Amino acid sequence: VIMVSDVGGLGDKSFNDGTWAGILKAKDKYGIDVQVIQSKEQSDYVDNLSNAAKEADVVIAVGFMMSNALFDVAPQYPATKFIGIDIAPPEGGKVPKNVQLYLFKEQESAFFVGYLAAAMTKTGKVGFIGGIAIPPVERFRYGYIAGVKAYNDIYGENVEVVVGYTESFTDAAKGKSMALAQYAEGADIIFAAAGACGNGVIDAAKEKSLKLYGIDANADLATVIDKYFEKGEGYFAIGVDSDQDYMAPGYVLASALKRVDNASYYGVRDAYRNRFKGGLQVLGALEDGVSLSQMKYTKGLVPARILAEIEYLNYAIKSGLLIVPDNENDLNNFSADIEFPF
Amino acid sequence: MNIFQAVFYSFSTPIFYKLMLMSATPLIFAALGGVFSEVTGVTNIALEGIMKIGAFTAVVFTFYTGNPWLGLLGAIIAGVMLAWLHAYVSIRWSADQIVSATALILIASGLSAFLMEPIFGHSGQTDFVAKIPKVKLAFMKDVPFFGQIFDEMSIFVYLAFIAVALSWFLIYKTPLGLRMRAVGENPKSADTLGVNVFKIRYFGVLMSGVLAAFAGAYLSIGELGQFQENMPSGKGFIALAAMILGNWNPVGAMWAALLFGASDALNIQLQSILDIPPEMKALLNLLPFVITIIVVSGFVGKTRPPAADGVPYEKE
Amino acid sequence: MKNKLSKNAMNILVPVTSVIIALFIAGIVILLIGKNPLSAYWVMLQGAFGSKAALAANISKMMSLVLTGLAVGFGFRAGIFNIGAEGQLMMGAIFSTIVGLNLGGVSPVFAIPITMLAGILGGAFWASIAGYLKATTGAHEVITTIMLNWIAVYLTNYFVAGPLAVGQGVPKSPEIAQSAQLPPLMTVQATTLPSGIIVSIVAAILVYILLEKTTTGYELKAVGFNPYAAEAGAISLSKNIVLTMAISGALAGLAGSMEVMAIHHRIFGDFSGGKGFDGISIALIGQNNPIGIIFAAFLISSLRTGSNAMQFAKVPDDIVTIIQGIIIFLVAADRIVRTFILKFSSPKGGESK
Amino acid sequence: MKDIVKQFPKVLANDHVNFLVKKGEVHSIIGENGAGKSTLMNQLYGLYTPTSGDIYIFGEKKVFKGPGDAIRAGIGMVHQHFMLVDTLTVAENIVLGSEPKNGMVFDLKRARKEVKELSERYGLFVDVDAKIEDIPVGMQQRVEILKTIYRGAEILILDEPTAVLTPQETEELFGIIRKLKEDGKTIIFISHKLHEVMEISDNITVMRLGKVTGNVAAKDTNARELANMMVGREVVLRVEKSEKTPGNIAVEIDNLWVKDNRNLDAVRGISFKIRKGEVLGVAGVAGNGQTELVEALTGLRKIEKGKYIYNGEDVTKKTVRELRERNIGHIPEDRYKYAMVKEYPNYYNLILGKHYKEPFAKNGFLNHKVINKNAELLIKRFDVRPADGTIPTGNLSGGNQQKVVIAREVSFNPEFIVIAQPTRGLDVGAIEYVHKEILNLREKDVAVLLVSMELEEVLSLSDRIIVMYEGEIMGEVKPDEVTIEELGLMMAGHKLEDIKLEEKLAHGGDPIEK
Ligand SMILES: Nc1ncnc2c1ncn2[C@@H]1O[C@H](COP(=O)(O)OP(=O)(O)OP(=O)(O)O)[C@@H](O)[C@H]1O
Ligand SMILES: Nc1ncnc2c1ncn2[C@@H]1O[C@H](COP(=O)(O)OP(=O)(O)OP(=O)(O)O)[C@@H](O)[C@H]1O
Ligand SMILES: [Mg+2]
Numbered sequence A: 001v002i003m004v005s006d007v008g009g010l011g012d013k014s015f016n017d018g019t020w021a022g023i024l025k026a027k028d029k030y031g032i033d034v035q036v037i038q039s040k041e042q043s044d045y046v047d048n049l050s051n052a053a054k055e056a057d058v059v060i061a062v063g064f065m066m067s068n069a070l071f072d073v074a075p076q077y078p079a080t081k082f083i084g085i086d087i088a089p090p091e092g093g094k095v096p097k098n099v100q101l102y103l104f105k106e107q108e109s110a111f112f113v114g115y116l117a118a119a120m121t122k123t124g125k126v127g128f129i130g131g132i133a134i135p136p137v138e139r140f141r142y143g144y145i146a147g148v149k150a151y152n153d154i155y156g157e158n159v160e161v162v163v164g165y166t167e168s169f170t171d172a173a174k175g176k177s178m179a180l181a182q183y184a185e186g187a188d189i190i191f192a193a194a195g196a197c198g199n200g201v202i203d204a205a206k207e208k209s210l211k212l213y214g215i216d217a218n219a220d221l222a223t224v225i226d227k228y229f230e231k232g233e234g235y236f237a238i239g240v241d242s243d244q245d246y247m248a249p250g251y252v253l254a255s256a257l258k259r260v261d262n263a264s265y266y267g268v269r270d271a272y273r274n275r276f277k278g279g280l281q282v283l284g285a286l287e288d289g290v291s292l293s294q295m296k297y298t299k300g301l302v303p304a305r306i307l308a309e310i311e312y313l314n315y316a317i318k319s320g321l322l323i324v325p326d327n328e329n330d331l332n333n334f335s336a337d338i339e340f341p342f
Numbered sequence B: 001m002n003i004f005q006a007v008f009y010s011f012s013t014p015i016f017y018k019l020m021l022m023s024a025t026p027l028i029f030a031a032l033g034g035v036f037s038e039v040t041g042v043t044n045i046a047l048e049g050i051m052k053i054g055a056f057t058a059v060v061f062t063f064y065t066g067n068p069w070l071g072l073l074g075a076i077i078a079g080v081m082l083a084w085l086h087a088y089v090s091i092r093w094s095a096d097q098i099v100s101a102t103a104l105i106l107i108a109s110g111l112s113a114f115l116m117e118p119i120f121g122h123s124g125q126t127d128f129v130a131k132i133p134k135v136k137l138a139f140m141k142d143v144p145f146f147g148q149i150f151d152e153m154s155i156f157v158y159l160a161f162i163a164v165a166l167s168w169f170l171i172y173k174t175p176l177g178l179r180m181r182a183v184g185e186n187p188k189s190a191d192t193l194g195v196n197v198f199k200i201r202y203f204g205v206l207m208s209g210v211l212a213a214f215a216g217a218y219l220s221i222g223e224l225g226q227f228q229e230n231m232p233s234g235k236g237f238i239a240l241a242a243m244i245l246g247n248w249n250p251v252g253a254m255w256a257a258l259l260f261g262a263s264d265a266l267n268i269q270l271q272s273i274l275d276i277p278p279e280m281k282a283l284l285n286l287l288p289f290v291i292t293i294i295v296v297s298g299f300v301g302k303t304r305p306p307a308a309d310g311v312p313y314e315k316e
Numbered sequence C: 001m002k003n004k005l006s007k008n009a010m011n012i013l014v015p016v017t018s019v020i021i022a023l024f025i026a027g028i029v030i031l032l033i034g035k036n037p038l039s040a041y042w043v044m045l046q047g048a049f050g051s052k053a054a055l056a057a058n059i060s061k062m063m064s065l066v067l068t069g070l071a072v073g074f075g076f077r078a079g080i081f082n083i084g085a086e087g088q089l090m091m092g093a094i095f096s097t098i099v100g101l102n103l104g105g106v107s108p109v110f111a112i113p114i115t116m117l118a119g120i121l122g123g124a125f126w127a128s129i130a131g132y133l134k135a136t137t138g139a140h141e142v143i144t145t146i147m148l149n150w151i152a153v154y155l156t157n158y159f160v161a162g163p164l165a166v167g168q169g170v171p172k173s174p175e176i177a178q179s180a181q182l183p184p185l186m187t188v189q190a191t192t193l194p195s196g197i198i199v200s201i202v203a204a205i206l207v208y209i210l211l212e213k214t215t216t217g218y219e220l221k222a223v224g225f226n227p228y229a230a231e232a233g234a235i236s237l238s239k240n241i242v243l244t245m246a247i248s249g250a251l252a253g254l255a256g257s258m259e260v261m262a263i264h265h266r267i268f269g270d271f272s273g274g275k276g277f278d279g280i281s282i283a284l285i286g287q288n289n290p291i292g293i294i295f296a297a298f299l300i301s302s303l304r305t306g307s308n309a310m311q312f313a314k315v316p317d318d319i320v321t322i323i324q325g326i327i328i329f330l331v332a333a334d335r336i337v338r339t340f341i342l343k344f345s346s347p348k349g350g351e352s353k
Numbered sequence D: 001m002k003d004i005v006k007q008f009p010k011v012l013a014n015d016h017v018n019f020l021v022k023k024g025e026v027h028s029i030i031g032e033n034g035a036g037k038s039t040l041m042n043q044l045y046g047l048y049t050p051t052s053g054d055i056y057i058f059g060e061k062k063v064f065k066g067p068g069d070a071i072r073a074g075i076g077m078v079h080q081h082f083m084l085v086d087t088l089t090v091a092e093n094i095v096l097g098s099e100p101k102n103g104m105v106f107d108l109k110r111a112r113k114e115v116k117e118l119s120e121r122y123g124l125f126v127d128v129d130a131k132i133e134d135i136p137v138g139m140q141q142r143v144e145i146l147k148t149i150y151r152g153a154e155i156l157i158l159d160e161p162t163a164v165l166t167p168q169e170t171e172e173l174f175g176i177i178r179k180l181k182e183d184g185k186t187i188i189f190i191s192h193k194l195h196e197v198m199e200i201s202d203n204i205t206v207m208r209l210g211k212v213t214g215n216v217a218a219k220d221t222n223a224r225e226l227a228n229m230m231v232g233r234e235v236v237l238r239v240e241k242s243e244k245t246p247g248n249i250a251v252e253i254d255n256l257w258v259k260d261n262r263n264l265d266a267v268r269g270i271s272f273k274i275r276k277g278e279v280l281g282v283a284g285v286a287g288n289g290q291t292e293l294v295e296a297l298t299g300l301r302k303i304e305k306g307k308y309i310y311n312g313e314d315v316t317k318k319t320v321r322e323l324r325e326r327n328i329g330h331i332p333e334d335r336y337k338y339a340m341v342k343e344y345p346n347y348y349n350l351i352l353g354k355h356y357k358e359p360f361a362k363n364g365f366l367n368h369k370v371i372n373k374n375a376e377l378l379i380k381r382f383d384v385r386p387a388d389g390t391i392p393t394g395n396l397s398g399g400n401q402q403k404v405v406i407a408r409e410v411s412f413n414p415e416f417i418v419i420a421q422p423t424r425g426l427d428v429g430a431i432e433y434v435h436k437e438i439l440n441l442r443e444k445d446v447a448v449l450l451v452s453m454e455l456e457e458v459l460s461l462s463d464r465i466i467v468m469y470e471g472e473i474m475g476e477v478k479p480d481e482v483t484i485e486e487l488g489l490m491m492a493g494h495k496l497e498d499i500k501l502e503e504k505l506a507h508g509g510d511p512i513e514k
């Protein structure tokens, strides 16, 4: 199995790393040979995919950037199986037989964190920071705003969302500045769907909280939590893609997960068991494709009722009772028609 | 709020000034670095590369020692080493300074990316390390407005302005500075007076390594606490522009960096204030660049580099 | 310097030696990480030249590098540092795409040149902004072109996510009309040998002719060497500054146009991938000479293509970035290499300097 | 200096030169352009290392690693091309490299004071706070001399110090040299102007093609003999021009106002006419608006006010190209900067200005065949050496560069030509040649505006002379009706009428007293 990364490359703490984790899991289980090839620029994709196709039985293309290259290369190597992570079908909609695509319902995990943020805000304002307005980022935004709306509908509140774009997935300094600006405008929880810019957002949350709590950077989690309750407020970031809660325990409220690891694992597993079908699969909460993080460090901060509500929302989504909007139109028409059974 | 109200509102908030300073700080350091190098007649478009290696080494040293001040020291060492390469081939071997700098940018990014795996066990971004603590000014706390800007600020911000003052002093008020300017303007003339042109140029280029390393260290251990592969994100080039816009003068470079920082802060704040569609918010990011172009062409006009900038000096 | 080697031999020997030294240094690094440098380099060589597909991939990379190299080099000849090829390339790509999208019913005989022209104009327009500002207000081109680069990046993002967006996934425009696409010269599986390479070579020759055989070239070079004398010699500085920028931008715009017409058939986010910046080193390695630039571009594209393959020998690709850096560094420090060569070519040991 | 050999990559610049200077004398070196004078001195100053040979200072053998060593050995040098930092002030330039300090700080106050004192002591007036780029060349020259004295030089090398000076300034300089000599300093003086050499030196060394060809005491020789020793043939030191009646008016200037780089009025309402076949000389101390006048007439500088009529047409607002199209030629004063592209081969520099026109170009393409042919012809006709069209013009000696420029402008067949400082820095042979060419133009009915600081030159070539002072014309005279004294007064700012009036008064006495 060879994985071809996009220009983000390994170490992005996002879908490249996630995909790789899934592959490693499959490796441990089935004892297959694995390798990763990194791409430096757009024009490397065709080249790298072709070379990989000659070497490997299964080639995994990671990232939406690679879609054109993938659909050019795959038909040329019918004997090789291709797995596309976060890659949408071509415009015609016809996916080559030897290609299995995985997409994600980012809006669903964003919905959870949106609901959570709305429930947790003390200021009535939450933030969203996007990188570049590409479709996955936009789906995160739709879901996030829908989550806030749902909370507003259910509780008759009026939590607002401040939106900003860094126009970059790499400039952490800009992410931090933007987070500080949003905090200054009254937001106290910010969800960053902006790649590595998000690290800056997390840093901003930590910095603001440290000041508010009057503790220093090395304070342990217990102190942080105590202080939160003592002050009755705090600043939080919300992570994206992978579980980023550990990056600043106590300051990252939760992460909206996109389980690319599961996707790559499913793909490799199917190929190994000769059950590879080809086609498109959109992984949502139901398929364990997206979810809310474990909230290992922050669960104690959230009222049990809210956690229960989110659990129920998860159920509602999985069972189709609730459909989270994935475009501007649906978002505008969205209203949460939910009654909690408790 | 309409756009004008929003702009005025921005100017009236402390956070605007804070963001401006944060955004300007790395630019000031790097632009000063550029000034030092170019005032002695060696162009240095490798600022981006030096910043990168500085940011990276700062994290590595902090990672191993746990002490971010040693991290800063490491950054300076690495920055000076990279700058030395530039100096050595530019001064000793009359190399094309733009090519040499371009090469160093590549080497810096190759090296920092490559070393991440052996040191941290993964690539892309490093682990989080300790940051250089912020300066808290207790007496500022209750001062209205200013208190909120200066209550807690990275020491780099203050250092940047101190560096501006020191650089200005060094370049315009000391014998060394006089010689630097002479060497950048007319090396032959300096040479005929027994001034060691090569030494002075080495000094200028190495200083640019020190200062650009500060810029890099600010980004990594000053604010974020980690290094990411794309770290300076083009700030080295913007610093280059700031240096030119500031007419190769430390104080001018500072104003140029502040101008850029202010427009960047304005962009970020407007996005947080204005209720406009997402596409429009994305386009607000153009603001700093458009403002810079307008300022350079509308108000600043022609700037004048040191006459021997980029010209290797050869004896005989 | 008493050298027995002819100037031409030196011009070839220096880059070759630089490459060898760089590979040697990198070889040590590869050894240090426990890999065999020889086999790694063998894979690299295979990856760059070993097969038709490799060569095609190599040349399709080279295609726009020649053009951005020409763009920057052309500016240097006239004394202008166009650091904005990156943005001009993107503007060329945007213009070509927009025009190419709307030429559905038009015969290729018209559609191809029109689309190409659109890209050329797009790049020229973008660069002319910097040229015009320099000529009228004295605004330094390094500042303006750096800023225009960023603006072009954001505009591209805006177009592919907004007005031109199509489909899901990558923010991208639709494919341009079939009739506006440049057919490949050869297809090896998914890799094509783009016919755009011919355009690049022709452009290099045209630039050569422009510089060496025309009054325009005469004037541009004069302005580059000595603007005062040029002015006294009845050459308009402002006209030539704008013209230089426009032509330089046109070449970069053509690069974007070729990427669209011959390879991707559309524009998408993060389009350039640094080709404009590569143009700087390529121009200087090729000594701003159009023919030299062709070879310099080939050198860089070979390294890039080979490096991709080298990863299959489990050598991290960052090594290749380092190798590239070292090669370019040694090209800059060509005198060190020259001294080195002389030392080795004369048994008594050549004199330094 | 004993047996000095200096080999440059392509040229043997000094070939076993022996050169001896006695303490306390003024010793001149003369020789054609490229004879190796500057090279020899640069070795004495530690800038170049001799390929072989030894240097002895006050009897002691010295090896200089750089100018620093030479300075410490008591040697100072004023270079042929000024070594000044344009953007620094006079005081800063003078103390550069041995700055007075106050702790760590550069003590500018003391520097200014010391410089002022020195300048007063030797009568070398300078404005210590002015930037070099803003002061006239004469003052720059004084700055250069002060630089050496400031460092306590005992031996002063002056490499062509008078090339850019007015006669008055030269006289001042000689006064200074004498004063320095009285102070016991030793002076080495290089010049192409033989009468100066005769006037100031004790001993004279003549160089030719890298070798010393003669050594005489000044009192035992004369200018003519020196010229012949230098060039190796008979030279005509003063040209004779033919009697000639000028034709119609070619150029008419009326109330012309032009600004300088600092946006101050440099030319202030001057008017004159030039007829065909007439040479109008413009005399004056440099920096009195001549440069701006020249640039205005050739389209390089904007005319603020006034009229510029050429062949009956108003060309006040025309561009350089439009003026060149009308056959107005230009030989600029700064040939390195304005007259040629140093990197271009001769064949390109020989067409600069008409490069876009037939026969050199057609439909935008250069016709290299014609261009080469043109170069071949001109190089032959104007005796440019080496006779090779493909050599970059920058690699020629100054005299030959000037030949290239003249060849080009003459070959363009001008009807009006503006010539500025045409013989600056050239040796006698070359000067003779240039003067002949200017008179040839006059013969061909070209209207000539000749700007020169060399009074001799202006007097011998012009039909009429105007003198400029602070942007105004002090008066117009005929060369054979004016004395050097009168010219000198006008150059110092006295109006011709006033001078005449005073003369009248002096000669006629005071009518009232009578
Ligand atoms: N740096 C140099 N490199 C190579 N050749 C040189 C260099 N400097 C001078 N030459 C050559 O050495 C010879 C002597 O030049 P030099 O400058 O000493 O002449 P000069 O007598 O001072 O002439 P001039 O009267 O024009 O000043 C010339 O032929 C010149 O070509
Ligand atoms: N650094 C150098 N490298 C090569 N050639 C040089 C160098 N410096 C001077 N020369 C050559 O030396 C020759 C003349 O030198 P130099 O400038 O001393 O005399 P010149 O031009 O005759 O002076 P002038 O006419 O001003 O008295 C020219 O051929 C010039 O190209
Ligand atoms: Mg000379």
Ligand SMILES: [Mg+2]
Residues within 6 Å of the ligand: D037, D038, D039, D080, D159
């Ligand atoms: Mg000389």
